[in-house]
Amino acid sequence: MNKSSDVLGNVTGSVIGATLAKDLRLEWRSKDAINSMLFFALLVVVVFSFSFDPNAEESRQIAGGLVWVAFLFAAVVALNQTWARELRNQVLDAYRVSPAPANSLFVAKALGNFLFVIVLETLMTPLFIMFYKLRALGPAWQLIPVAVFGTWAIVVNGTFFAAMSLRTRSREIMLPLLLFPISIPALLAMVNATTAILIGELSARFWIVLLATYDVVFTIACLLFFELVLHAE
């Protein structure tokens, strides 16, 4: 019993490792996802900054919403490529028939997307600060848990719904249609937490806890249902 669960753990770990390494290597060589996300987010920053030209005080009010909407839209670009990439050469069918646990594939894909979006956020944050003259009046370190939990919230459901919309007509538009309604509480929490930290009058703790709850609930749900969705041909 103990031995078999050990083996299963090893298999899960090695499948996660192999898939993640493969995705990262693919991304490193092609830079498809990160380039399109970066350029898209950059456009959002420039267009909004140009059309509103806010002063520092106004920026604090709107930046939270703007940043996260930009990242959400940009993340969809990467999420759409996650599974579509595996359709070429029937890689996904090979995954289906392989005895590797389905969830390890899901975790690897979600982790890969998480890394891509985190890299995007790291690169974009200085630009946001520059264009919107941002300076946090609250505890700025709290932005790190907000970013980590918020990104995972987008990415975990996004990876799941991307797999779900794989077998639909006009797949690229189906993902945001499925993802955005479900993401509303997470988006609300991210935006309010960020705004609270930037303005510094209210505590962001409630929103961070809410985000963490959202992450736990939907990570469990995704892991429970992913196998069903993967095999739904």
Added chain:
Amino acid sequence: MRRAFPIFALLTAILLSYALYEALVAAPTEQTMGNVQRIFYYHVPSAWTTFLLFTVNLVASLWYLISRSSKADAIAIVTAEVGVVFCTVVLVTGPLWARPVWGIWWTWDVRLTSTLVLWLIYISYLMLRRFSTSGQTPVLAAALAIFGALDIPLVYFSIWIFRTQHPQPVIGGGGSIDSRMWHVLLINWLAFLCFAALICWSRYRLEILQRELEETQALESLLEPRSSR
């Protein structure tokens, strides 16, 4: 069964007309809001019916995932479609009432927002059903229904900490209404429930017939290949 449907339809029509009379004529006029308040007899029953239909949808989805019964899936489709219609009624009648009473069409209050998100989730549910080319659309749709059900409490709690503007619920809340109004409300709810059941019934029959037709066609094309080479 075949005779039961027209009888039920007739009963529903009578009940709806009676409820209409009760709501527009018999119910006492509200003191401060006046006649505008009468929309309450449509808004609240539609909301209750919506939540009931979406609950049935969730149960049918779970049932489908457990048993893979085609009936469960048909019930899930039907309740989602009819639920979206009733939810639309709620979302339209709400602002119509809010504009004269609150002075605004819309506010991001907890019940309004949760209902809107519920509506959005079920629209995306219907879109998934329509756009999916997979043979296992019911599985995907059932999973989405469960995700939606997990989402709604989170939406509710996330907005709950803001002060809420919507009147307290009539049941279990601090609100109190005249017993005559209560009576009219219940009559209207009954009428709306019968109406919803009626539409669900006929839509369910349609769905079952459609599936039978598809199955027969598939079977026929297997038995006698049309392309005679």
